[in-house]
Amino acid sequence: MPLMEDRHRVLNEAGRILLEKFGGSFLNCVRKSEKSAQKLLHLIVESFPSYRDVTEFEGKSVSFYKRAQILVADTWSVLEGQGDGCFADIASITMFADYRLPQVLAHLGALKYSDELLKKLCRGEMLSYGDKQEVEIRGCSLWCVELIRDCLLELIEKKSEKPNGEINSILLDYYLWDYARDHRDDMKGIPFHRTRCIYY
Numbered sequence: 001m002p003l004m005e006d007r008h009r010v011l012n013e014a015g016r017i018l019l020e021k022f023g024g025s026f027l028n029c030v031r032k033s034e035k036s037a038q039k040l041l042h043l044i045v046e047s048f049p050s051y052r053d054v055t056e057f058e059g060k061s062v063s064f065y066k067r068a069q070i071l072v073a074d075t076w077s078v079l080e081g082q083g084d085g086c087f088a089d090i091a092s093i094t095m096f097a098d099y100r101l102p103q104v105l106a107h108l109g110a111l112k113y114s115d116e117l118l119k120k121l122c123r124g125e126m127l128s129y130g131d132k133q134e135v136e137i138r139g140c141s142l143w144c145v146e147l148i149r150d151c152l153l154e155l156i157e158k159k160s161e162k163p164n165g166e167i168n169s170i171l172l173d174y175y176l177w178d179y180a181r182d183h184r185d186d187m188k189g190i191p192f193h194r195t196r197c198i199y200y
């Protein structure tokens with residue numbers, strides 16, 4: 001397993017900060033966020049340095065916050081959007097920009113790599129964290145899921161159907177990630193980008 005020492009350090013960091021600042025329980029972070037997904041997201045990112053998935057693109061700061069967003073989303077799911085997990089702004093959370101979602105989006109034809117990038121990915125070249133192409137892949141995947149969500153909402157509105165529950169980028173991410181897991185063999189020909197880092 002790669003990055004063993006980093007994994008160990010990050011786990012220790014999480015435990016130490018939970019004990020020092022939050023009485024040893026993540027539920028205290030959740031309660032402090034007063035039912036706001038954005039407040040919880042920022043509390044996590046400010047309190048736990050290993051969640052600061054922030055990089056630069058063309059001179060601008062870009063925050064994907066992959067692990068912080070999945071943590072907020074999983075908290076919402078586990079609490080079934082009720083009680084402490086009733087986040088009014090849950091729809092503001094975007095997909096969790098990892099390496100699996102771009103692959104499945106490319107497989108489904110929603111995202112297309114340039115020929116040059118495709119060749120690079122097929123060669124298995126590593127992209128460093130913050131590399132222009134790595135940020136582009138993550139950014140385009142995130143935007144792609146936002147567009148899919150908008151299309152779905154529009155379709156539902158056109159049909160004047162009441163959505164069967166909520167449609168948001170979190171649920172689309174879960175759907176796509178599960179789809180990727182269940183169709184791993186079908187996706188063998190589609191490469192994914194390789195980046196070693198603690199952020200996703």
Ligand SMILES: Nc1nc2c(c(CN[C@H]3C=C[C@H](O)[C@@H]3O)cn2[C@@H]2O[C@H](COP(=O)(O)O)[C@@H](O)[C@H]2O)c(=O)[nH]1
Nearest residue numbers: 070074095096097098099100101173174177178181200
């Ligand atoms: N976008 C998105 N990325 C996700 C997940 C999950 C699984 N999530 C659930 C599981 C238990 C919790 O309840 C989580 O909700 C893992 N990953 C990422 O995939 C990568 C691992 O890939 P592979 O090599 O195939 O195992 C790695 O970067 C990991 O961080 C998701 O749902 N969405």
